[in-house]
Amino acid sequence: MILIIARKELKILFGSPLAWILLALVQLVLTWIFLAHLDTFLQIQPQLIAIANPPGVTESVIAPVFAMAAIILLMAAPLLTARLIAEERRNHTMTFLISAPISVTDIVLGKFLGLMIFFSAVISLVTVLSISLLAGGTLDFGLLLSNVAGLFLISACFASLGLYISCLSAHPAIAAAGALGALLGLWVIDIGAGDEKESITRSFSLLDHYDNFNHGMIDTFDLAYFALFVIVFLVLSIRRLDGERLRG
Amino acid sequence: MTGQITFVTVSVRGLCRNFGTRMAVREIDLELKRGEVLGFLGPNGAGKTTIMRMLTGNLGPSAGSIEICGVDLLDKPRDAKARIGYLPEIPPLYRELTVNEYLQLSARLHRVSNAKVRFARDKVIQRCGLNGTGKRLIGSLSKGYQQRVGIAQAIIHDPDVIILDEPTVGLDPNQMREIRALIRELGAERSVILSTHILPEVESVCDRVQIIHEGRTVFCGSIGELKQKETSLEEMFMRFTMKPNNPESLTSS
Numbered sequence: 486m487i488l489i490i491a492r493k494e495l496k497i498l499f500g501s502p503l504a505w506i507l508l509a510l511v512q513l514v515l516t517w518i519f520l521a522h523l524d525t526f527l528q529i530q531p532q533l534i535a536i537a538n539p540p541g542v543t544e545s546v547i548a549p550v551f552a553m554a555a556i557i558l559l560m561a562a563p564l565l566t567a568r569l570i571a572e573e574r575r576n577h578t579m580t581f582l583i584s585a586p587i588s589v590t591d592i593v594l595g596k597f598l599g600l601m602i603f604f605s606a607v608i609s610l611v612t613v614l615s616i617s618l619l620a621g622g623t624l625d626f627g628l629l630l631s632n633v634a635g636l637f638l639i640s641a642c643f644a645s646l647g648l649y650i651s652c653l654s655a656h657p658a659i660a661a662a663g664a665l666g667a668l669l670g671l672w673v674i675d676i677g678a679g680d681e682k683e684s685i686t687r688s689f690s691l692l693d694h695y696d697n698f699n700h701g702m703i704d705t706f707d708l709a710y711f712a713l714f715v716i717v718f719l720v721l722s723i724r725r726l727d728g729e730r731l732r733g
Numbered sequence: 734m735t736g737q738i739t740f741v742t743v744s745v746r747g748l749c750r751n752f753g754t755r756m757a758v759r760e761i762d763l764e765l766k767r768g769e770v771l772g773f774l775g776p777n778g779a780g781k782t783t784i785m786r787m788l789t790g791n792l793g794p795s796a797g798s799i800e801i802c803g804v805d806l807l808d809k810p811r812d813a814k815a816r817i818g819y820l821p822e823i824p825p826l827y828r829e830l831t832v833n834e835y836l837q838l839s840a841r842l843h844r845v846s847n848a849k850v851r852f853a854r855d856k857v858i859q860r861c862g863l864n865g866t867g868k869r870l871i872g873s874l875s876k877g878y879q880q881r882v883g884i885a886q887a888i889i890h891d892p893d894v895i896i897l898d899e900p901t902v903g904l905d906p907n908q909m910r911e912i913r914a915l916i917r918e919l920g921a922e923r924s925v926i927l928s929t930h931i932l933p934e935v936e937s938v939c940d941r942v943q944i945i946h947e948g949r950t951v952f953c954g955s956i957g958e959l960k961q962k963e964t965s966l967e968e969m970f971m972r973f974t975m976k977p978n979n980p981e982s983l984t985s986s
Contacts, residue, residue: 489841493827500829581825581886584789585842586815731793 486587490595495602498565504603507561511554512610518553519614522546543625547615551632552699554611555692558604558640559668565603566647567661569596570726574655589726593719597644604640608633628701635698638711642691643668645718652725741803742767742816742893742924743788748797750783750948757783758948761797767893770920772939772956773928774966776974780948781928782822785898788926789819802893815844818892822899824883828872832863832882835871836889843890857885862911877908884912888919895925901934913938932966942966946974 498504526545533539573579582592612633618624647664654660668691675690687693691714694707745763749756758780765771773781786792788799790810799806799813806813827835836854845853858867861881866874871882880900887895897916901909916938919925929935935942936956944952951973959966 486842489838493838496834497827497829576825576828577821577823578825578827580789580791580819580821581839582842583791584814584817584819584821585839586811586813586844587842588811730791 486591487595487598490582490587490592491599491602494569494596494599498599498603503564507564508607508610511557511561511607512614514557515550515554515611516614519546519550522549523618541625542618542622543615543628546618547624547629548632548699548701550611550615551636552695554608554636555639555695555699556672558607558636559643559672559692560665562604562640562643562647563661563664563668565600566644566651566664567657568651569600569648570651570722571654571657571660575657583730590723593648593722593726597648597719600644600648601641604644605637608636608640611636625701631698631701631703634703635695638698638708639691639695642711642714642718645715645722646671649718649722649725652722740766742801743926744800745788746798748784748787748799749795750780750787750792751795756948758787758794761945761948761950763943763950765894765924765926767924768921769941770916770925770927770939772935772942773926773945774930774932774935774942774970775928775945777930779945779974781945782898783948784945785819785821785896785926785928789817789896790814791819815890816893818887818890818895820883820887820895820897820900822902824879825886826871826879826882828870831868831870832858832874833867835882836885839886840889843892845890853889853891857889860888861885861915877904880904880908880912884915893923895919895923897925897927899929900927901929901931909934932970936966944970944973 523546526542570579573582583589612629615624615629643664646667647660650663650667651657651660654663671689671691673690675684675687675693677684677686688710694710697704697707741764743763743765745761748758748761748763750758761780761784763771763784773784775781783792787794788801788806790806790813794807801813801816804813804816827838830838833854836857837850840850840853841847858864861884863878863881863885866878871879874882880903884897884900887897900916901912904912913934916925916927920938920940927935927939939956941953941955942959943950952969956966959969
């Protein structure tokens with residue numbers, strides 16, 4: 486049943502121009518950044534050779550592109566998550582799903598899965614972009630893999646938070662604004678921490694946890710943070726939709 | 734069809750629903766057998782839609798029990814819902830999908846096995862007069878056709894109980910007649926609950942009528958009996974819903 490819902494989500498998503506426009510724009514922006522970094526790298530390459538243990542192309546081109554990709558996804562995710570539940574309510578199609586012999590858990594997980602498949606498409610495009618560098622040299626596949634994993638996990642966080650906020654609202658635009666606000670807040674929350682490593686605000690910042698993946702370090706604490714984040718918001722969404730039947 | 738359990742398809746006891754302090758539905762009892770069409774009548778805001786939403790699991794009741802073909806809706810919502818087909822007041826249509834895609838989705842969600850999905854789809858397309866619209870987007874269909882797609886999604890999985898909330902609203906007289914004929918046909922082998930404001934519709938389609946006023950059942954009787962007594966439905970409707978509801982009128986009828 487989860488797969489049926491996910492399939493329906495993807496069909497509707499790709500049936501609208503929104504998905505294609507987002508895919509094209511994200512790819513355009515990232516390619517532009519990729520080329521700019523590549524250009525800089527080629528310029529300073531002669532100097533890099535002189536120093537011992539110089540940063541490779543993966544570190545100086547691909548890692549910054551992935552860092553930027555996370556921020557672009559942060560901006561794009563609310564546009565996609567907003568419609569998940571809020572639009573169903575607006576179009577009165579939520580009744581269609583609730584009346585079917587499926588549980589609310591199936592609905593929420595199906596919608597989450599559908600969106601993650603879309604994000605996977607974005608991530609695989611970025612990965613293909615990075616792999617194109619193989620034409621001119623070798624890559625650090627460990628670092629690339631850690632970046633891909635990090636981007637996948639952080640986009641799962643964006644999706645689950647956006648999904649929950651979409652459950653709270655009957656208007657897609659409000660859901661989008663709410664999700665964007667919450668995500669931006671979680672991005673900048675660690676600003677007050679400064680250089681302090683053990684600050685509590687730092688522990689809550691989404692992009693701070695992504696930073697480690699970006700530098701090639703997969704930390705259990707980061708993994709636990711992302712997993713908890715996704716689970717908490719998925720459970721909250723399910724509870725919220727379930728509770729709605731009782732409140733009316 | 735022999736046992737009592739298979740014969741009675743819907744059994745509702747003491748159904749109540751409060752919204753805050755307001756009681757929208759109070760102590761509704763309802764029983765429906767296979768092959769019966771029940772008409773739900775009542776002025777706007779009487780609680781008809783609220784009752785229907787509770788019967789289909791869209792709204793949790795404050796008190797009371799609902800059994801669909803002997804399965805408790807609150808205990809085993811999924812098994813009970815699989816036996817219900819529901820068309821809400823506003824048809825729940827995805828405008829971005831084609832009729833075929835939408836009906837197939839509905840069939841799959843209602844546990845029609847993969848092998849039978851296409852067969853079930855073609856059958857309801859035939860039945861609801863949707864021939865030739867399969868590849869069109871639902872958003873581009875006229876109101877009448879959208880209403881038919883709404884009915885089609887409610888009956889695609891061959892449910893025992895069909896619940897239709899004002900299915901003929903906004904249709905032209907020809908379409909209304911077609912839809913009524915379809916409801917009659919469906920009612921022959923299943924149970925249908927139909928809410929409407931159109932009294933002649935109830936008289937032509939329903940076997941039994943239940944009038945709801947301010948969340949209570951104020952009248953419940955068969956159309957046949959009414960015809961025998963030569964009382965018109967309109968008279969009954971006015972008697973029970975016009976003036977402030979007095980309980981004696983129930984016994985005097």
